Amino acid sequence: MSIKLTVNGEARELEVDPDMPLLWAIRDHLQLTGTKFGCGMALCGACTVHIDGQPTRSCVTPVSAVQDRRVTTIEGLSGTAGQAVQSAWVSLNVPQCGYCQSGQIMSAAALLAGNPHPSDADIDSAMAGNICRCATYVRIRSAIHQAADTLAAGTAAPTKG
Amino acid sequence: MYYPPIAGPQDYASHTGLSRRQFLRLTTLAGSGLTLGIVLPGCAKTGGGSSADAGPGTAPLSMPFVRIAPDNTVTVISKHLEAGQGVWTGLPAIVAEELDASWEQMRVESAPAQVPLYGNLAFGGKIQATGGSTAVANSWQQLRQAGATARAMLVAAAAQDWNVPAAEITVSEGMVAHAGAGRKASFGELATRAARQPIPTTVPLKDPANFKIVGNEKLTRLDARAKSSGRQQFAIDVMLPGMMTALVMRPPRFGGKVGSFDASKAKAVPGVVDVVQIPRGVAVVGRDMWSARKGREALSVTWDESAAEKRGTTELMKEYRAMARGKEAVTVAERGDVERALGQARKRVEGEFEFPYLAHATMEPLTAVCRLSPDKCEIWAGCQFQTIDQANAAAAVGLTPAQVSINTLAAGGTFGRRANPESDYIAEVASIAKATGGRYPVRLIWTREDDITGGRYRPLNYHHVTAAIGSDGKVAYRQRIVGQSILAGTPFGSMMKNGVDPTAVGGNAAEQYDLAHAHISWNAPKVGVPVLWWRSVENTHTAFSKEVMIDELAEAAGQDPVAFRLGLLGARPRHVAALQLAAEKAGWDQPFPKVKGRGRGVAVHESFGSVVAQVAEVTVRGDTISVDRVVCAVECGIAVTPDVVKAQMQSGIGYGLSAALYGKITMTDGHVDQSNFHQYQVLRMNEMPRVIEVHIVPSGNPPSGVGEPGTPPIAPAVANAVRAATGIRLRSLPFDLAAARKA
Numbered sequence: 014m015s016i017k018l019t020v021n022g023e024a025r026e027l028e029v030d031p032d033m034p035l036l037w038a039i040r041d042h043l044q045l046t047g048t049k050f051g052c053g054m055a056l057c058g059a060c061t062v063h064i065d066g067q068p069t070r071s072c073v074t075p076v077s078a079v080q081d082r083r084v085t086t087i088e089g090l091s092g093t094a095g096q097a098v099q100s101a102w103v104s105l106n107v108p109q110c111g112y113c114q115s116g117q118i119m120s121a122a123a124l125l126a127g128n129p130h131p132s133d134a135d136i137d138s139a140m141a142g143n144i145c146r147c148a149t150y151v152r153i154r155s156a157i158h159q160a161a162d163t164l165a166a167g168t169a170a171p172t173k174g
Numbered sequence: 175m176y177y178p179p180i181a182g183p184q185d186y187a188s189h190t191g192l193s194r195r196q197f198l199r200l201t202t203l204a205g206s207g208l209t210l211g212i213v214l215p216g217c218a219k220t221g222g223g224s225s226a227d228a229g230p231g232t233a234p235l236s237m238p239f240v241r242i243a244p245d246n247t248v249t250v251i252s253k254h255l256e257a258g259q260g261v262w263t264g265l266p267a268i269v270a271e272e273l274d275a276s277w278e279q280m281r282v283e284s285a286p287a288q289v290p291l292y293g294n295l296a297f298g299g300k301i302q303a304t305g306g307s308t309a310v311a312n313s314w315q316q317l318r319q320a321g322a323t324a325r326a327m328l329v330a331a332a333a334q335d336w337n338v339p340a341a342e343i344t345v346s347e348g349m350v351a352h353a354g355a356g357r358k359a360s361f362g363e364l365a366t367r368a369a370r371q372p373i374p375t376t377v378p379l380k381d382p383a384n385f386k387i388v389g390n391e392k393l394t395r396l397d398a399r400a401k402s403s404g405r406q407q408f409a410i411d412v413m414l415p416g417m418m419t420a421l422v423m424r425p426p427r428f429g430g431k432v433g434s435f436d437a438s439k440a441k442a443v444p445g446v447v448d449v450v451q452i453p454r455g456v457a458v459v460g461r462d463m464w465s466a467r468k469g470r471e472a473l474s475v476t477w478d479e480s481a482a483e484k485r486g487t488t489e490l491m492k493e494y495r496a497m498a499r500g501k502e503a504v505t506v507a508e509r510g511d512v513e514r515a516l517g518q519a520r521k522r523v524e525g526e527f528e529f530p531y532l533a534h535a536t537m538e539p540l541t542a543v544c545r546l547s548p549d550k551c552e553i554w555a556g557c558q559f560q561t562i563d564q565a566n567a568a569a570a571v572g573l574t575p576a577q578v579s580i581n582t583l584a585a586g587g588t589f590g591r592r593a594n595p596e597s598d599y600i601a602e603v604a605s606i607a608k609a610t611g612g613r614y615p616v617r618l619i620w621t622r623e624d625d626i627t628g629g630r631y632r633p634l635n636y637h638h639v640t641a642a643i644g645s646d647g648k649v650a651y652r653q654r655i656v657g658q659s660i661l662a663g664t665p666f667g668s669m670m671k672n673g674v675d676p677t678a679v680g681g682n683a684a685e686q687y688d689l690a691h692a693h694i695s696w697n698a699p700k701v702g703v704p705v706l707w708w709r710s711v712e713n714t715h716t717a718f719s720k721e722v723m724i725d726e727l728a729e730a731a732g733q734d735p736v737a738f739r740l741g742l743l744g745a746r747p748r749h750v751a752a753l754q755l756a757a758e759k760a761g762w763d764q765p766f767p768k769v770k771g772r773g774r775g776v777a778v779h780e781s782f783g784s785v786v787a788q789v790a791e792v793t794v795r796g797d798t799i800s801v802d803r804v805v806c807a808v809e810c811g812i813a814v815t816p817d818v819v820k821a822q823m824q825s826g827i828g829y830g831l832s833a834a835l836y837g838k839i840t841m842t843d844g845h846v847d848q849s850n851f852h853q854y855q856v857l858r859m860n861e862m863p864r865v866i867e868v869h870i871v872p873s874g875n876p877p878s879g880v881g882e883p884g885t886p887p888i889a890p891a892v893a894n895a896v897r898a899a900t901g902i903r904l905r906s907l908p909f910d911l912a913a914a915r916k917a
Contacts, residue, residue: 057622103394
């Protein structure tokens, strides 16, 4: 079956099993490998992408469910919130093994897009679905606050998105 | 997307611009003595080589550990796996320091599998391996010399070029300069001429007082950008032309074997291309992950479980308890007369400690890629034991190790899981490539369920401790440890001493405190569950029983826990420094606010050459423990990259808290009860302490480990804090307040 969707602003068409999780469609068939496989049960958040702007676990989302919808992966993350998050991640040396960080960044960017001044409790609640076995949580929390400050100051780098 | 091959052993000669013969001569030379790490390919005989050997397009200044390219980049060749612990930053920092490079020009890449050239000097140099928190420690002198040698050659080239004395030349931030002559040049500009210079036989190393990069708090991790943009490539991201994906169905009980299998339904799944038996199970190969997964679900296997482990963990623990009460045990340490001292003591404290099996649960489930041809096997994986993985892959495909190239990619965590004497997942992918005749490159993925149920766990352990303080004030301490050996029966068995596996019993109280009377013994039950080192290995349990019992003794003696420890630490200045710093920064000398359910506790422990002390502050509500604040002090010698040291302490604390609060693999009739993160819970953002302060003890000692030592103290520090908060002694992991209340 042919599935039409928009990925990172590009119209794509996939000839795959409609039950195939979006995660494997974008990784194995679109070769966008920034989105990671961690659990296959929406328990760890490594596979987080945005569907029409909403953070979504792609490992349990059938590709047929995103027909005609807009999917954004880490490769296509843009906009001021996304840029501010990624800059904060680098400046605070957040990543360790780095494997979960695409998912962490996608969740953080979605949080800031909807809540420009998250409290620690807001961060806990928005990020609790993203596991990091290196336990970079303290730095993720700081980086989200730093990104929020950057956005508030309006100093985020200009972006194409 | 095509994934370009990374240089393996066979490619290394072309990679460095050397003929294979030249390269072998050089690497042989490199292994023969002090020149290890400073040999310059192209200059095998002093002054005899020239950059003409290198050929077009290759880096003119190319050494086993450092390469300087015309574009002014300095690439450090990492013999160690980057799995998050920061070696891709720490190793370049050492080279950059002695080279006087600018941090911005530093790059890093993985070395091919090659010994002795890339052997781990902490393990005798005969295997290339990352583990035991040794990466920076064993590379310290090696890479300082490599950096200083390259610097001397750049200076010599400039001196020749500018016709000035080398001694008058300065190097700073990647620029070579001579003030008098008004000349300066970048490393990239000088690299070609530097390659023609004789290799200095001795090079001066910097006075640590002049370090600018080593010890610099502000260094950005070299992998931070790639890992903040999805660009970092892991094994699971490797895409080779025509590559297929494989999943393996493995025996449901450890020690089971394939009896027979029916592949007809699996082969009927669209996209499935092969179903093959391998030594460890049955592999289903598909065009993509989804078809392989659907195919595996349709596969039917009958297992031969005649030799399988069928006991459950409840039965095992019962057997362990009985063993601890028995007479047969290996003595690990003995001092004074513990039986007499315990007999005479008026009051004894006694504790039973239980520790479950634990899965590593790396974020990247185990993955490896193999491309096989009749005389060549290429592996891509987050290899932690490169030369062992090479040998195991070779054995699996029937080639020699020299015919196997190992491409070490960044690993999505390891915590010891990839340091595997049998190279389980790498041997599996090689076996699948062999069984499918090398017709296509194959990528093996373990699902999370495969990972959680797949064994190689931190061993189940039982400790029984009896201790007392005599009327003379002296401590008597008897401990019986029951837990499987990690080393026995593996190629590392020779690390056992007098029948004792140090990775089962190290870090015990007799090692770490001056106890007048001590007896530590060990029983190693034979269990068919495969075990492995799990971040900080034996210290995950020995530190816990030690630091909880010492706390009980302090309480029995009516002494402050910090003061009591200081009194027992004897001539251990690094322990004392770490403990005092943590206590001071935590405000230990100030009374802790008397609020219901709040308390603080302390623990100190040495592992992997470093000492870490932690003070934990907790709040207990009902049966839930929240860790509010952790103050951590670490004595790790010279902190090469202090921000990485801090990150590793934070990480070790979080990893240890996962085990303290949740971590538990159990078995029923030999079947693992947990399968994914809903049952094998790990620490999440909302459970991470809001405050973790890390303080580094100023030290001139050589660098020691940081990847693991942050883990052992946190569970006992929290248990001791819970005691202070509630009066409840937690002696088993994971913490179960409800059960402890009833006990």
